[in-house]
Amino acid sequence: MREVFFYFFAALAVLSGLLVITRRNPLTAALYLVLAFFALAGVYVLMDAFFLAAVQVAVYAGAIMVLFLFVIMLLNLGPDDLPPIMTRRVRWLYAAASAALVLLFLGLDLGRRLPAPTPGAAGEVGAIAARLFGDYLLPFEITAVLLLVAIVGSVALAHRE
């Protein structure tokens, strides 16, 4: 059952990723990107990384995508022309190449399966928090500084002269 859902969410992520880069309207592309993020969150849940799935939905599908949609609507962007390389023939070539890649790699099976979740190593919030505020405390604090720099930088960039 878990496998079925895994392949469903994985295919959904790859397909919506392809739709992101082939849609002419940036708004449509952004909404397909949201779909890809949710599909990846589903994959994380199936791989027992529950904390990351929650952060994926909150940070990517929530904060970052709202930022993207806000800028698209602020700039009032319409559909743009696809580059000539994305003509129908090249699109079919791309589809054929990816199908060949998928077949090639599906044949490649090294037999590494998802292990049964062991307590303290499967992605619970507590176990990750222990790492984050233990071994990785300094990088965590530096991340806070990085976010502050990003805020100051984006305000300085977007500030009208």
Place this chain on the structure above:
Amino acid sequence: MINLDHALIVSFLLFGTGIAGVLLRRNAIVVFMSIELMLNAVNLALVTFSRLRGDLDAQVLCFFVMAVAAAEAAIGLGLVIALFRRHASIDLDRATLLRS
């Protein structure tokens, strides 16, 4: 159970899609979305390796990747707005200020 090799293949395909988007599209916003797609592919690979190895360090790294992605999105969209102010367009082919 889930085949972790297949998860790595999914990560590979997503990363390739992101690269194709960055190389082929000229719309700055779509290029940023492709970069986010590539970062997500890396996150998926990190989670897969975390489950393969059975420790959580890769998932903590994944958390940091998300924080950096948030910072990058804020800066990048600020750049897009600045670009739009200058050229009234976000076509990356028109951003030639540094070309001598």
